[in-house]
Amino acid sequence: MRPSRTGFVASGRGSARPSRPGQLDPALSDQLSGGIDPQEINEMSHISAASLLDRVHHTQDPKIVERVLTLVDREGVDIIAELWSDADPDSLPGILWRLYMLRSWMRRDAEGISHLWRLGEPTDTAASAIAGVDPAPSAEDIARTADSILSGAFTGDFAVALERASAFCDVIARGMKASVRRAEGRQAPVGQTGQAKPGGEDGGRRKTQVLGSAASLNQTARDFLRGASLWRRSRLD
Template identity: 60%
Template structure:
């Protein structure tokens, strides 16, 4: 912490923060989760100050993931705070794993398809491209069409999930090609592949959450 930390956008009332620390009633936390998400989104949409957008974009870095998690992580997946939580976590994950994600995208999308156009990704993205995309998706949710931002996030996570499946298959194939000369290596490769497939399945589930959120937003039912 420290005096140099930027001011927080849409700060919570101190009484609310104290209540969270002391263990508020779950229903009260749920209500505050929805209210804070709506207030944050509304503030940015009605602001012409680019610094406000930047502060919201870097909310995890400036406020801390634990504080955001305490308020939003338990929200329903088909709610505004639940979707925003996943968008923030997606950005954090993309920026922290930019190299491997760029490689997985190239595996999952070797030839540009509609997913590339929707997500806004080049056929062979670099690490820097992944970082820019991470920021673009999240900022688009606040200053652009919220549903479109969710659809971009869904298209992106779908392709990365496919890349994970391709990588899992390749690892098993390489280990199997060695025959019975290295059974321990093959067993390890299969275990690693299982982990990749598990991560891919989680990403696909997240993609469906983003798609459903976009559908609800267009119907005015994402709250």
């Protein structure tokens, strides 16, 4: 196994507390760009994920938390994807990858997601309480929730953060399915024969894409729930 400095490392200056816990080791960047053994990447993914999580759990410095929270924003997604994106969903790097990608998506399309939430969760339910979102969130509410879920994973109860992420994904998946039903329920254009025209090829493709995204989100929700269960049993590594 490689030492923890192989992945995410401190700057190495000043106090023992790292000033940039999310900084990628330049040597690792060079290795990844040149191509290395998949087993070594797998080992690096587990070491870097555990190191990053452990480091933030043992600090009270809000600047460090902020740097970890915005890791993908600052470092870009490519190298992090090289490390974590192929990791099994039953592993810590696989779960962290999904959390970071969920946050990125929530912030990138906060307006659209707020609409999907209102479709999927029109009234307060257990999912609303678990995810921490009210029935009519604004885009700003979605962005704040995105940060809250990810920061909670690093500074609070990791399993609870995963349960929040799971509940959120489930509601958005329901919203996607509701949007398809709503589109199908709208009156279709009427042709010369007086018969309603179908949505056409484009409409069919759109429906397939949306339902495919909903199915993917449902699977991600299950991954988060399983991750929470494994974490509580000290089996997520």
